[in-house]
Amino acid sequence: MSNLKYRVALIVALVAASVWALFPRTVVERVKRDGVFVYDTLRRVPLKRGLDLQGGMHLALEIDESKQAVTDKSDALDRALKVVRTRIDEFGVSEPVVQKVGTDRIIVELPGIDDQERAEAIVQKSAFLQFQITDETRAFDKVLPRLDQIIRDKGGVALGASGDSSNKSQVAALPNLFGTSDSAKAPGDTTKKDSSAVPGLNTGGALSKLVQLGEFAGEYFIGEQDVATVESYLEIPEVTTALPPGKMLRWSSDTLSVGGRVFRPLYLVDARPIITGEYLQNAKPNTTPIEGTVVEFELNNEGGRRFRSETGKHVGDYMAIVLDDRVMGRPPVIQSAIGTRGQITMGNRNLQAAQDLALVLRAGSLPVPLKIAEVRAIGASLGQDSIVKGQTAMMIAVGLVIAIMIGYYRFSGMLAVGALMLYIMFTLAMLAAFGAVLTLPGLAGLVLTVGIAVDANVLIFERIREELDRGKTVRTSVDEGFKHAWSAILDTSVTTILGGAVLYQYGTGPVKGFAVTLMAGISASLFCAVYVTKTFYLIWLARSKNVQTLSI
Amino acid sequence: MIRIFHDTKFDFIKWWRHAAIATIAFMLLGVGSYFVSGSPNYSIEFTGGTLMQLQFKQPPNPEELRAVVGVAAPGSEIQQYGSNTEYTVRAQDRTATEVTSTTAGVSKKVQEALSAKYGKDGFAVVRAEAVGPKVGSELRRGAVIAMLLVSLVTLIYLAFRFEWRFGVAAVLSTAHDVLVTFAFIKLFHIEVSLVVVGAILTLLGYSSNDTIIIFDRVRENLRKLRKETLYDTLNRAINETLPRSVLTHTTTVSATLALVLFAGEVLRPFAIVMTFGVVVATFSSIYVASPLLLWIERKYPRTVGDKAHASATQVRAEPKANTATDRPPRPTGRTAQRPAAR
Numbered sequence: 001m002s003n004l005k006y007r008v009a010l011i012v013a014l015v016a017a018s019v020w021a022l023f024p025r026t027v028v029e030r031v032k033r034d035g036v037f038v039y040d041t042l043r044r045v046p047l048k049r050g051l052d053l054q055g056g057m058h059l060a061l062e063i064d065e066s067k068q069a070v071t072d073k074s075d076a077l078d079r080a081l082k083v084v085r086t087r088i089d090e091f092g093v094s095e096p097v098v099q100k101v102g103t104d105r106i107i108v109e110l111p112g113i114d115d116q117e118r119a120e121a122i123v124q125k126s127a128f129l130q131f132q133i134t135d136e137t138r139a140f141d142k143v144l145p146r147l148d149q150i151i152r153d154k155g156g157v158a159l160g161a162s163g164d165s166s167n168k169s170q171v172a173a174l175p176n177l178f179g180t181s182d183s184a185k186a187p188g189d190t191t192k193k194d195s196s197a198v199p200g201l202n203t204g205g206a207l208s209k210l211v212q213l214g215e216f217a218g219e220y221f222i223g224e225q226d227v228a229t230v231e232s233y234l235e236i237p238e239v240t241t242a243l244p245p246g247k248m249l250r251w252s253s254d255t256l257s258v259g260g261r262v263f264r265p266l267y268l269v270d271a272r273p274i275i276t277g278e279y280l281q282n283a284k285p286n287t288t289p290i291e292g293t294v295v296e297f298e299l300n301n302e303g304g305r306r307f308r309s310e311t312g313k314h315v316g317d318y319m320a321i322v323l324d325d326r327v328m329g330r331p332p333v334i335q336s337a338i339g340t341r342g343q344i345t346m347g348n349r350n351l352q353a354a355q356d357l358a359l360v361l362r363a364g365s366l367p368v369p370l371k372i373a374e375v376r377a378i379g380a381s382l383g384q385d386s387i388v389k390g391q392t393a394m395m396i397a398v399g400l401v402i403a404i405m406i407g408y409y410r411f412s413g414m415l416a417v418g419a420l421m422l423y424i425m426f427t428l429a430m431l432a433a434f435g436a437v438l439t440l441p442g443l444a445g446l447v448l449t450v451g452i453a454v455d456a457n458v459l460i461f462e463r464i465r466e467e468l469d470r471g472k473t474v475r476t477s478v479d480e481g482f483k484h485a486w487s488a489i490l491d492t493s494v495t496t497i498l499g500g501a502v503l504y505q506y507g508t509g510p511v512k513g514f515a516v517t518l519m520a521g522i523s524a525s526l527f528c529a530v531y532v533t534k535t536f537y538l539i540w541l542a543r544s545k546n547v548q549t550l551s552i
Numbered sequence: 553m554i555r556i557f558h559d560t561k562f563d564f565i566k567w568w569r570h571a572a573i574a575t576i577a578f579m580l581l582g583v584g585s586y587f588v589s590g591s592p593n594y595s596i597e598f599t600g601g602t603l604m605q606l607q608f609k610q611p612p613n614p615e616e617l618r619a620v621v622g623v624a625a626p627g628s629e630i631q632q633y634g635s636n637t638e639y640t641v642r643a644q645d646r647t648a649t650e651v652t653s654t655t656a657g658v659s660k661k662v663q664e665a666l667s668a669k670y671g672k673d674g675f676a677v678v679r680a681e682a683v684g685p686k687v688g689s690e691l692r693r694g695a696v697i698a699m700l701l702v703s704l705v706t707l708i709y710l711a712f713r714f715e716w717r718f719g720v721a722a723v724l725s726t727a728h729d730v731l732v733t734f735a736f737i738k739l740f741h742i743e744v745s746l747v748v749v750g751a752i753l754t755l756l757g758y759s760s761n762d763t764i765i766i767f768d769r770v771r772e773n774l775r776k777l778r779k780e781t782l783y784d785t786l787n788r789a790i791n792e793t794l795p796r797s798v799l800t801h802t803t804t805v806s807a808t809l810a811l812v813l814f815a816g817e818v819l820r821p822f823a824i825v826m827t828f829g830v831v832v833a834t835f836s837s838i839y840v841a842s843p844l845l846l847w848i849e850r851k852y853p854r855t856v857g858d859k860a861h862a863s864a865t866q867v868r869a870e871p872k873a874n875t876a877t878d879r880p881p882r883p884t885g886r887t888a889q890r891p892a893a894r
């Protein structure tokens with residue numbers, strides 16, 4: 001009798017704990033309202049929903065070794081993780097996940113974020129800031145004929161890489177300092193002429209005819225449609241080695257519109273930066289009437305000292321502000337020595353771009369370049385839709401299982417259904433208590449385990465029926481039924497849990513959620529089917545002393 | 553008291569040849585289809601590539617949509633997804649080494665082309681995924697490792713709880729289920745996504761469960777009725793667990809069918825595979841696992857002293873191939889490899 005009391009007490013305690021774990025509580029959530037994210041306080045069941053249910057982004061980042069070899073990947077990744085985490089925290093997402101997976105991958109999960117490009121840019125930007133003095137000696141002009149020569153020798157290779165330059169002849173010609181005025185002619189045409197010996201092939205080289213002088217030494221304008229072509233030329237190894245020593249070419253991040261044509265500036269700068277972003281102390285966005293959107297930055301004392309002495313040497317020169325190998329805005333002329341403060345002109349981009357840049361500058365630069373290995377973005381509406389459909393399927397599955405159980409086992413079926421209800425509650429409570437994430441496959445797992453959960457009850461009931469058939473009393477039959485069904489129930493549960501554990505180990509994202517739900521479900525099912533149902537029987541047997549029949 | 557299949561005496565194992573022919577034929581059909589039409593339809597999670605799910609305000613003309621997207625992303629697949637306002641675009645850029653180029657490239661191009669055609673508010677991208685080829689190949693390897701590991705763990709556990717013959721029979725029958733399910737996936741052009749692999753792994757568990765229930769009865773009956781042949785013991789165990797099998801599979805199939813019909817497009821492949829798998833698991837635990845156990849017993853008889861048991865098994869299981877019966881029983885002396893806890 002006291003045994004029964006303990007049983008009931010344990011079940012009541014677990015029910016109370018489950019209710020507490022699942023009780024709606026106040027949470028602060030970032031929600032999107034009219035296109036803007038706002039913090040909102042609401043009460044809801046504390047079950048974490050996966051990205052596929054609430055909408056959001058999942059990113060997997062890897063070290064990009066195509067640009068530089070990384071010796072200690074794990075260490076580099078740890079440092080990159082810190083930077084990415086700082087940036088994400090500043091990005092302002094509620095409950096973001098930033099974690100290292102294995103030795104070479106960082107997983108970023110941003111619930112509620114659906115601006116894919118922006119999020120990708122924020123985590124990926126290496127944010128390496130450099131200040132480089134632009135070339136004063138017109139060194140690029142001098143090597144251009146030599147470069148043309150190389151490209152002509154290598155013609156076939158370069159042209160193969162620049163296939164999309166066929167529509168350039170439609171663009172109006174502009175005066176060009178180098179050779180022919182027909183700057184718009186595609187390089188493809190040039191070689192065709194070259195091979196068929198049409199006159200005029202010496203009037204301009206393949207590269208020089210695409211390049212026009214900028215407003216000061218070291219600045220060059222390339223028609224936007226020719227950028228890919230020029231890039232492919234500049235990637236030829238012989239061209240790279242023929243460039244002026246100690247200098248390097250950098251593209252601008254912005255385009256420039258002159259006389260109806262769009263140009264992208266190209267700068268020849270000193271390879272040695274006068275200062276880098278490691279001395280950066282603070283950065284914040286601002287809007288000025290003249291330059292438009294800017295990011296104002298502040299250097300620390302040492303950086304300021306260095307910057308002052310370097311800019312002092314280069315008064316009158318132009319200084320390119322280089323972020324991630326791109327020149328930001330047009331290089332300003334150095335009027336006098338600059339100290340700790342400066343600003344980056346954002347050109348025609350909006351305030352949000354300035355905010356994001358300030359954010360990544362503050363968070364520091366990535367120690368290694370990262371590339372995106374995987375992206376998933378799920379809209380919030382799709383997530384909501386999935387929840388509704390999952391719930392419908394759940395209701396119907398539970399309804400069917402209840403109908404089958406009560407229809408077939410009558411009174412005992414009702415006991416099983418009672419245990420099933422507790423099972424669903426315990427499973428959800430376990431997920432909430434362990435902070436497990438409920439994903440769409442997890443929801444499917446839950447529905448599936450509802451079907452499987454009654455299996456243990458079915459096994460027990462069939463055993464009880466067999467014992468009754470042998471003419472045993474109700475009390476003995478119930479006892480024996482549970483006893484005999486136990487080994488099969490235990491073995492099946494253990495194998496399923498072992499399978500779930502493997503799935504958890506090797507699964508990713510949503511599938512992990514499925515494995516968690518499966519394991520939680522099986523353990524709850526084991527408890528409910530065996531312990532709870534037995535207790536129900538014991539209560540019933542205790543109440544009706546002289547039972548002769550059992551409705552099963 | 554409603555009773556279904558109560559106290560039945562079907563000779564299930566008699567039909568093992570028919571069952572074997574049916575299941576091998578189905579598997580061969582799957583393998584044949586593999587050689588005819590190539591590997592199954594893997595999702596971008598495994599192959600790498602870009603997937604976009606688009607939701608339109610107005611149902612678009614499929615041909616028109618195909619044309620618009622085809623220009624923006626050549627070689628992409630467009631499929632209706634559930635209702636006639638939702639479509640998926642799948643571009644599998646096998647040459648891409650990096651995902652960024654694919655994401656920015658393909659999905660941006662498609663979006664631009666679509667907003668030019670349908671207006672910016674005419675459609676919405678409700679899901680966008682891009683997976684690099686490296687992640688894909690890792691996932692493929694992970695899935696295979698997971699399956700082998702689940703099998704191994706089950707084998708070890710069953711060897712420990714029952715004995716190795718039962719473990720081997722259960723694992724082989726589970727492997728059979730996985731192969732048949734693969735054939736099903738291939739024949740019915742179901743897309744193999746991570747979630748479908750999850751379904752197969754769940755199936756591994758479910759299928760061995762079913763076999764375990766029957767073997768548990770065998771284990772019990774072997775203890776009680778030692779004069780019976782294994783052939784009869786197996787048949788009896790299947791018959792005794794038949795009501796349970798029918799009822800449990802009914803509830804499980806109810807749940808998976810609810811998923812097929814009501815849980816939406818994302819879960820449908822999972823639910824279909826699961827439903828098929830439950831049926832196959834039922835079939836295999838009766839017609840595959842039990843005959844396999846008999847076969848293993850014949851090949852590697854127990855070293856128990858009761859030769860009557862072992863030889864009778866062989867006679868009933870394989871009436872024609874009874875050469876083994878003439879073989880003298882193995883020298884005894886080793887302890888019985890009977891199930892534990894006798």
